Amino acid sequence: MPRSLSLPLLVALCMSLAACAGKTVSPDEYSGFLQDYSQLTEKKLPSGQRVLSWVNPQRDLKHYTRVYIEPSQYYLPLVPTDRRSQAMLSDLSHYYDAALKQELGKVMTVVTTPGPDTLIVRPAIITVSASTQGLRFYEWLPVTLLAAGVSTVMGIRDQDTQITTEVAVLDAWDHEVVAQVVSKGAGLTLKNDKQAMSVDDFKQALDGSALDMRQAYLAHAPDLGPSPLSKQVNH
Incomplete structure (x- = not known):
């Protein structure tokens, strides 16, 4: 290997390995926010998103018709x-x-205080990050591989953004854990390692996370279809 290519090739190899990483959260990334991670299993939701989740088999989600959503932390x-x-x-x-x-x-009916037949949704944002984009297949050609390595060293290569969330769902009456979800979502691509991240970069990922929560609820309470109108009440 020519000496002049060693650094770019080494960087390119690291980028390739990073690109092969899984899209679900690995155990060493768990934050400790949830009570118990041992029963989480990987699920593929209707959106195609893969999450780690667990639903308490002793709780019937059809029993819950209201939801209180705590401010995310x-x-x-x-x-x-x-x-x-x-x-x-x-x-x-x-x-x-x-x-x-x-x-x-x-x-469900969104309430402003917990009460009977209510689920408490306790969301947490764990990571908000950006990392150097992995190599595309065409960049493995010798000339483009060198260019990719140089771009990485100079910090001008595209950056992938990512957000990780963990959500605990509790019974409002006895605070028993009803469900837990851990997910990792991809945000928009940044132009380089100097560009500031914005809320817009993560809106699609968070919208998808919220949609996945609704679809997961329906999957475990199939007799409950979408209500004609979303509503929020004081309880």
Whole structure:
């Protein structure tokens, strides 16, 4: 291997390995937010998204007709940076809350305080990150491989964004865990490692996460179809 190519090729190899990583959260990425991760299993949802989830077999989801959604939290504090401002992190949390209320409100009554026949949805945002994009198949050609390596070293290569969430679902009466979900979503692509992340970069991922929560609820309570109108009431 020519000496001048060693660094780009090494970087390219690392990028390739990163691109092969799974899209579900691995055990070493668990945050500790959930009570028990041991029973989580991988599920493919109707959207095609793969998540890790568990539903308490002793609880009948058809029993629950109301949902109280707690404000989402950053369980592991994310330090603001030039690329990830405090304002952006706050707005991202508010957007996630709104997305959950929008989707779950289509199949349940969203209430402002817990009560009878109510599920408490406790969401947490675990990671908000960007990493160098993996190699495309055509970039393995010698000339493009060198260019890809140089772009990576200079920080001008595209960046993939990613957001990880964990959600605990509890019975509002006895606070027994009814379900748990861990998911990882892809955001929009950034132009380089200097471009700041924005809420818009993650909206599609969070919308998908909220939709997956609604579809998972319906999958375990099949007799309950979408309500004609989403609604929110004071309880």
